[in-house]
Amino acid sequence: MSNKNVDILFNPLQLGEILINNRIIMSSLTRMRCDKITKAPNNLVAEYYSQRASAGMIITESTFVSERSYSWPGCPGIMDQTQVEGWKKVIEAVHDKKGKISLQIWHSGRATHSQLQQGLQPWAPSAIAINGPNDILNIPHEIPHEMNLDEIQLVINQFKKGAYLAKEAGFDALELHGANGYLIDQFLKSNSNKRKDSYGGCIQNRCKFCLEVIDELISIFGKGRVGIKVSPIGRFNDMYDEDPIELYTYLFQELDKRQIAFIELMNDKDEENAYNYGLPSSQSQTQNLYEKLRKSFTGVIIGNVGLNAESAAELIRNGLINAVSFGIPYVSNPDLVERIKFDLPHTQANPDTFFQGDQIGYTDYLPFQK
Numbered sequence: 001m002s003n004k005n006v007d008i009l010f011n012p013l014q015l016g017e018i019l020i021n022n023r024i025i026m027s028s029l030t031r032m033r034c035d036k037i038t039k040a041p042n043n044l045v046a047e048y049y050s051q052r053a054s055a056g057m058i059i060t061e062s063t064f065v066s067e068r069s070y071s072w073p074g075c076p077g078i079m080d081q082t083q084v085e086g087w088k089k090v091i092e093a094v095h096d097k098k099g100k101i102s103l104q105i106w107h108s109g110r111a112t113h114s115q116l117q118q119g120l121q122p123w124a125p126s127a128i129a130i131n132g133p134n135d136i137l138n139i140p141h142e143i144p145h146e147m148n149l150d151e152i153q154l155v156i157n158q159f160k161k162g163a164y165l166a167k168e169a170g171f172d173a174l175e176l177h178g179a180n181g182y183l184i185d186q187f188l189k190s191n192s193n194k195r196k197d198s199y200g201g202c203i204q205n206r207c208k209f210c211l212e213v214i215d216e217l218i219s220i221f222g223k224g225r226v227g228i229k230v231s232p233i234g235r236f237n238d239m240y241d242e243d244p245i246e247l248y249t250y251l252f253q254e255l256d257k258r259q260i261a262f263i264e265l266m267n268d269k270d271e272e273n274a275y276n277y278g279l280p281s282s283q284s285q286t287q288n289l290y291e292k293l294r295k296s297f298t299g300v301i302i303g304n305v306g307l308n309a310e311s312a313a314e315l316i317r318n319g320l321i322n323a324v325s326f327g328i329p330y331v332s333n334p335d336l337v338e339r340i341k342f343d344l345p346h347t348q349a350n351p352d353t354f355f356q357g358d359q360i361g362y363t364d365y366l367p368f369q370k
């Protein structure tokens with residue numbers, strides 16, 4: 001029996017230059033199963049993504065553009081030919097099933113540790129450490145090196161090279177990781193960017209680095225194949241901005257001028273991280289993120305965080321978002337699209353295998369069987 005309340009999720013959508021078959025998108029999920037030496041996706045990773053190819057579009061796990069961004073052992077890069085070859089296998093496997101796949105292109109900035117990246121000190125907009133332990137090492141974060149203007153340009157060029165290699169690999173699109181307290185987000189937010197030059201201070205200056213990277217990604221992929229993920233009120237990695245609505249209204253308007261394909265908008269209810277970092281709660285800052293930001297961007301907005309098929313369909317019907325992305329549901333339901341369509345039960349994910357193991361908790365979640 002199909003679920004009529006959520007029919008709208010199955011209307012095709014023009015996402016920039018890409019026509020997607022349904023509005024259910026697989027959100028980026030770091031799973032740490034890539035080769036730890038070459039930092040390239042392997043056959044297991046290709047199998048995992050191909051199992052999820054019925055999504056309207058897959059967004060890959062965070063993929064780094066610099067050795068200074070290796071914060072999760074087993075996460076992939078897009079820096080050399082071996083990694084391109086690994087990604088080609090993934091893309092072919094998804095395309096063989098008529099799926100679409102976008103690379104999430106990423107730099108972790110201060111959210112890593114020199115012990116994870118051969119002694120390299122993390123870089124950030126300002127020399128301010130994350131207040132709390134590193135997730136992998138469980139030791140305090142280091143004070144990062146404040147990037148100078150040459151280093152900012154170097155990282156912009158690394159993003160450009162990553163985009164170039166992603167194009168060579170055959171990705172349908174790019175999503176810039178501008179969320180969750182990684183480098184782009186660190187430049188955007190007022191508590192991690194205290195620079196006195198043209199990359200800090202007012203909102204326009206704090207958005208400059210993000211927009212310069214976006215412009216380089218557009219120069220390689222074209223505006224209709226570039227998107228961004230943002231978390232205006234997220235607290236993960238000790239993030240806070242005094243006025244997220246003003247900041248993201250400006251950013252969305254600038255992205256709108258550039259006519260990029262999509263913005264994946266995280267509407268966090270991140271009370272646990274707010275508490276852990278001693279920051280004000282996300283929901284105390286704003287309750288109506290979609291309503292407040294929708295009017296500033298005319299392209300596709302993908303709603304994310306804590307949604308289900310019914311709540312997403314309602315937001316789409318109300319014109320607040322155009323599509324939905326699911327994270328945790330995609331860990332354990334490779335056929336999520338079919339389960340939503342035919343109102344089938346969902347399998348619960350096991351958090352113990354989110355970031356470790358081989359095929360267990362990764363490719364052994366099977367399609368629904370009667």
Ligand SMILES: Cc1cc2nc3c(=O)[nH]c(=O)nc-3n(C[C@H](O)[C@H](O)[C@H](O)COP(=O)(O)O)c2cc1C
Pocket residue numbers: 027028029030031060061062104177179180229266304305306307325326327328329354355
């Ligand atoms: C295991 C795991 C790994 C994740 N890895 C990433 C990542 O690499 N990049 C990213 O932008 N978000 C990442 N996220 C966040 C998800 O993409 C998504 O934004 C979040 O889970 C909220 O969506 P949901 O409520 O549908 O799960 C991760 C989440 C989980 C649970």
